[in-house]
Amino acid sequence: MVETEKTEEKGTEQKAVLKSTEMDPKFKYKISKIPGAEKVMLCFQCGTCTADCPISRFDDFYRPRKLIRMTQLGLKDKLLSNDVIWLCSTCFTCIDHCPQDVGIASIVRALRNLTVERGHMPVGYREQVSNILKTGYAYVISDLRLKKRQQKGLPALPKANLKSVAKVFNITGFSKTLEKVEDIK
């Protein structure tokens, strides 16, 4: 109930009448072929995932149950332009608690991957991705830090194999995606 009241109050999501033209009946089949997301159709909307989700407690819009229902209904465009999918903190509580063994967090991951494929990605992820491409690590670790390691008696940090890193970006097709992707602010 709280969910409906709050969303109405903020006016960002009205009581929507879904048009059948907005639904892609094949979407759920596409999702169910992605590893981890196979059981998307088994969700019977009990809401355990949402009740136990730490993020849902502090956000008015992030509702895993709703995301799964929207996926089943094939509301592809609504899902893949929805910023809330980036709020899952991957604690995997939903996966452990789901009575139907639906890989909820994995389905959210699949939705994120598709959003990126469509050309949208949060700035934070773009930064990490470009760090990985540059250094092999998710962060750029400065020379000063590397020097301090030695002063502290720690062994030198192994250098990543940047050739291999770049190659993986290419062969998975991600380099191409990266060229066209725009930031989600």
Added chain:
Amino acid sequence: MTDLKYLIFLGCAIPYRLPSYEISARKVLKKLGVELVEMPEFNCCGFPLDPVNHDMMLTFAARNLCLAEQQNLNIMTLCNGCFGILNHVNKELKEDKKIKEKVNGYLKEIGMEFKGTVTVKHLIHVLAEDVGFQKIKMTVKKPLSQLRVVQHSGCHVVRPAKYIGFEDPENPTTLKKLIQVTGAKCLDYMDEPECCGAPIVGVNEEIPLQLAREKLDHIRAVGAQAMITCCPYCHIMYDLNQPRIERAFNEKFGIPVLHYPQLLGLSMGIAPEELALKELRVNAAEIVNICS
């Protein structure tokens, strides 16, 4: 008897932000006779890549696993995120032929092949399972019986249970037992297994800070003198961000957050300076006083 020799997988966050965790871990592992081999040419475990491209995550993780296979050594991580990803991918590739074939197709391009010959463990698994509580107990020279602390295991060392299954994610006890070995009392508190929120900090800071505030509140309520973690990301949320949380919510916590090996090291009688306790954001001088 298990050979106590591992490839240490440092990941990115520890060398970038938390040398204190690495320093203290190496110190106590040495005392326990655990041999660590540096992992050559490793790259990011793959965790930050999963949200953007699942195949890339799989390949990055698998590449690290192949490096371990080449050395014929099992991996030990200090970071929950690295453990979660590497363990998950290792098990998935061992069990699922289709995914293994796909990933091996990518790996072939960089001259590698996943065979499935190693295992991945987190520091706390190595300590509890391979080293054993008894052996740890024998190294405890100064039992910390004056100390009351709480544990925060974090998520990726316990969930999803399907891929880890080391302990009950609803009531994780490994870290708790490891704390009790040092002589310190480990208190229970509300919502112990709750997430720190760190993985979404890059997208939304407000929610993780609220989550962390709530946890600190629950910890304060039971009168703990310190919090013990075993993950760099959880540690950053509660230690590095604690002053920010205090400012944002106009509250005072002042709860020191120690990496588990720092606590163990104190009980072993290792000098506080050697455990990099001064590098913690929240002053832990009082804890050191109680322990000495």
